[in-house]
Amino acid sequence: MATTQSGLVAARLTELTGRAVELVGVTTFGDVTKAALTQLGGTGVFVSALRDKLIEGEVDFAVHSLKDLPTTPDPRVVIAAIPPRDDHRDALVAGAKLADLPSGARIGTGSPRRIAQLRMLRPDIECVPIRGNGETRIGKVTSGELHGVVLAAAGLRRLGREAEIAQFLEVEEMLPAPGQGALAVEVRADRADLLELLGVLDDPDTRTAVTAERTVLNALEAGCAAPVGAYAAVDGQDLNLTATVVAIDGGRAVRKSTAGTSSAAVDLGRDLAAEMIAEGAGTLIGEQAH
Numbered sequence: 546m547a548t549t550q551s552g553l554v555a556a557r558l559t560e561l562t563g564r565a566v567e568l569v570g571v572t573t574f575g576d577v578t579k580a581a582l583t584q585l586g587g588t589g590v591f592v593s594a595l596r597d598k599l600i601e602g603e604v605d606f607a608v609h610s611l612k613d614l615p616t617t618p619d620p621r622v623v624i625a626a627i628p629p630r631d632d633h634r635d636a637l638v639a640g641a642k643l644a645d646l647p648s649g650a651r652i653g654t655g656s657p658r659r660i661a662q663l664r665m666l667r668p669d670i671e672c673v674p675i676r677g678n679g680e681t682r683i684g685k686v687t688s689g690e691l692h693g694v695v696l697a698a699a700g701l702r703r704l705g706r707e708a709e710i711a712q713f714l715e716v717e718e719m720l721p722a723p724g725q726g727a728l729a730v731e732v733r734a735d736r737a738d739l740l741e742l743l744g745v746l747d748d749p750d751t752r753t754a755v756t757a758e759r760t761v762l763n764a765l766e767a768g769c770a771a772p773v774g775a776y777a778a779v780d781g782q783d784l785n786l787t788a789t790v791v792a793i794d795g796g797r798a799v800r801k802s803t804a805g806t807s808s809a810a811v812d813l814g815r816d817l818a819a820e821m822i823a824e825g826a827g828t829l830i831g832e833q834a835h
């Protein structure tokens with residue numbers, strides 16, 4: 546998936562600037578470890594190895610899945626571009642839609658955000674922790690080991706496995722991770738030349754939307770340990786933002802929406818998070834941290 550998304554960014558850059566781009570593969574700790582992501586003690590497991598290569602000057606820019614980027618900025622790097630977002634939704638790969646799966650069906654996902662929201666939708670199904678790349682996960686459905694898996698639609702598309710999606714989970718059913726479906730192109734902070742060159746890839750509406758989503762996440766992370774979902778979309782001058790915090794057992798959730806002008810993305814995100822905390826988001830701490 547990482548290779549595909551980097552390849553797409555490289556091709557687009559060549560198309561827009563005429564510059565040739567060489568892809569350099571970097572294996573991250575998140576790719577090799579067998580530990581559950583929730584056990585790794587923090588975000589950034591897919592990110593730090595790539596940032597190290599940037600700092601060392603071994604590569605000129607790095608392409609990350611935006612949702613894997615920690616919300617606290619690293620002063621050594623800057624995001625030069627956020628290209629237009631791909632599908633933001635989660636998707637169910639299974640033999641049937643969620644409502645048609647049998648009671649007790651086993652669904653693979655290790656994400657507390659997905660587990661909590663799945664439990665709200667179908668308290669009678671079992672969530673099974675799962676890791677490995679997309680292909681491995683889908684293989685467990687094909688082999689019959691699991692009834693289904695939930696993955697990001699954007700990732701499935703990049704893997705060429707979109708045809709196996711039984712159901713796209715709309716934001717009313719499952720709010721995606723902040724930044725889901727979007728990419729971030731990072732450069733070293735002192736590379737003003739690259740910042741300008743790569744700026745052609747930037748989509749301001751996507752940047753605005755993910756800024757609002759990540760602001761909510763950042764503000765909620767400070768005040769609660771339950772899983773967070775958030776989705777924002779720009780419509781003309783307007784920005785619509787919805788976010789949720791769900792108890793890991795799916796028993797309770799705080800979900801709120803807001804709208805305002807796009808230029809106020811940070812304020813909208815911060816205010817929404819404050820309202821959610823006022824409504825008890827901070828008390829929705831489950832057995833597990835996010």
Ligand SMILES: NCc1[nH]cc(CCC(=O)O)c1CC(=O)O
Nearest residue numbers: 610613696697699700725726727
């Ligand atoms: N957590 C790993 C990860 N990081 C980005 C994607 C998919 C692409 C995206 O969400 O932008 C995935 C896999 C998944 O969540 O299914």
